[in-house]
Amino acid sequence: MNYENILISVDNNIAIITINRPSKLNALNVATINELHKAFKTLNKNNEVQVIILTGSGEKAFVAGADISEFAHFSVKEGAQLAAEGQEKLFDFIENLKTPVIAAVNGFALGGGLELAMACHFRIASDNAKMGLPEVSLGVIPGYGGTQRLPQLVGKGRAMEMIMTAGMITADDAHRSGLVNHLVPQAELLEFCNGIAQKIKKNSxxxxxxxxxxxxxxxxxxxxxxxxxxxxxxxxxxxxxxxxxxxxxxxxxxxxxxxx
CATH class of the missing domain: 1.10.12 (Lyase 2-enoyl-coa Hydratase; Chain  A, domain 2)
Incomplete structure (x- = not known):
């Protein structure tokens, strides 16, 4: 299948999905969410794929957030529908996938980008990564599971502070808080993720x-x-x-x- 916003490669039973919108810092729009859903669904059915690594193209961003221009004019009903459909189609879908998914966070992971990383089964970050949920600075809250998954990962108090201040934390802070499992130089990120994937695929x-x-x-x-x-x-x-x-x-x- 041809995709416009993502790239897929499969080698030695390990798939890499790369969100490929570098000019938009890989921001999530509806089209990208739909493509990611199809890609994960297809790879999950492929018995030859034992681990999936998710990352962003370029060196600046994993996913810098949602595409705000798509929903700035939405009504209350449309906003709720946006969150419900996004959670079902992508975020909850990834979390419940039978195939392990590793987020290779290679730069900014903000808003929907951090929510996407948190939906993966665990996260590995490059040393230049920055993460945050800035939604309240736009007059809205995280709507793709951020208010639920962040407290599970870092604790209620730390999550409340991150959400209410709308600030970013460094890769070091994310590592110390347990938001990411490992912290590595950016040039070594995919190689490190592949090494963990190799260990996973030896098992049942x-x-x-x-x-x-x-x-x-x-x-x-x-x-x-x-x-x-x-x-x-x-x-x-x-x-x-x-x-x-x-x-x-x-x-x-x-x-x-x-x-x-």
């Missing part, structure tokens, strides 16, 4: 998908994370991956998983 794709579901369930209203974990744990026992993993361990060899 089926088990990883169940682990993602179990961790996420702890943060979902009405869900009991422990019950989800128990069921997912039991489900693993009926898979080829479990048989291969335990047999390989007992035979003292490396397991070869199929995701089945």
């Amino acid at each position: 794709p089926y088990a990883i998908s169940k682990a993602i579901k179990s961790v996420n369930s702890n943060f979902k209203e009405g869900k009991n994370g422990f019950k989800t974990e128990i069921k997912a744990f039991g489900d693993c026992f009926g898979t080829e991956d479990f048989k291969e993993g335990t047999t390989a361990f007992l035979e003292k060899r490396k397991a070869v998983f199929t995701g089945k």
Whole structure:
């Protein structure tokens, strides 16, 4: 499939999605959100893809925010619909993907850009990255899950300060607060992400998908994370991956998983 706003490459079971709007600092517009949804949906169905890395083109920005010109004139109803559709189509969709998604934050990650990074399963940032949720300076609040995911990652008080001041934090601050897992020089960012992806893909794709579901369930209203974990744990026992993993361990060899 041809895309106008993103680039996709797949090599050795690892896919890289690059948001490619450098003249707009990779800002999210409706077209880009739609393309990202299609790309993630397609890659998630591809059994050859075991890890997805998401990044932005250029050296300045991961995603510098949403395209404000698209919604500056919206009504109350249109604004709510924008948030609902965006969350369902992209942000919640990524969070619940069975394929692990790593955000390679290579510069500014502001507003919808930070929300996009937070929807990924974890984040690795370049040392020049800056992150923030500036929405209240525009008279609105984060609408793509920012008020929910940021407190989960950095704690309520720190999240409240970031949201209410509308300020940016440095990559060092993001690392110290747990918003990003690792901090590396920009030139080494994708290589570092690829190294982690290589470790992930050695493990059972089926088990990883169940682990993602179990961790996420702890943060979902009405869900009991422990019950989800128990069921997912039991489900693993009926898979080829479990048989291969335990047999390989007992035979003292490396397991070869199929995701089945």
